[in-house]
Amino acid sequence: MTSVIDFYDRHPISETQVLAAVHRRRGARADTALTADDLFDFDQDHYGGLAAVDALARLAGIDARARVLDLCAGLAGPARFLASGRGCR
Numbered sequence: 001m002t003s004v005i006d007f008y009d010r011h012p013i014s015e016t017q018v019l020a021a022v023h024r025r026r027g028a029r030a031d032t033a034l035t036a037d038d039l040f041d042f043d044q045d046h047y048g049g050l051a052a053v054d055a056l057a058r059l060a061g062i063d064a065r066a067r068v069l070d071l072c073a074g075l076a077g078p079a080r081f082l083a084s085g086r087g088c089r
Contacts, residue, residue, distance in 0.1 A: 011045075013075055018042045036084040043077035053078045054085070062086055 009016070021042045022034065040050055048055075062068065064087035070079035082088050 013043055013045045013077075015075070018075065036080045039075075039077065040081060043075040043080070045075075045077065050081055053081050057082055057086060062088055064088055 018039065022038050044050060062082060066088040068079055068082050068088050070076055
């Protein structure tokens with residue numbers, strides 16, 4: 001378990017790095033509550049980014065009635081995007 005935690009602590013999408021990037025972008029709004037939209041540009045650790053997630057979701061017919069399980073999710077960016085953008089659980 002320690003090696004997994006160490007991996008994600010050094011990974012480009014580590015919590016620390018993502019929050020620092022969001023903080024830099026938000027500037028004066030840095031202390032307000034985070035939204036899923038704040039994280040999307042920083043928490044997608046896969047080819048194609050959000051456009052690929054959206055295209056695959058559309059092809060799979062994922063909508064508000066769907067339940068999605070994101071395995072090996074890292075920071076769960078794709079799952080959060082689907083929940084936020086398509087209303088699924």
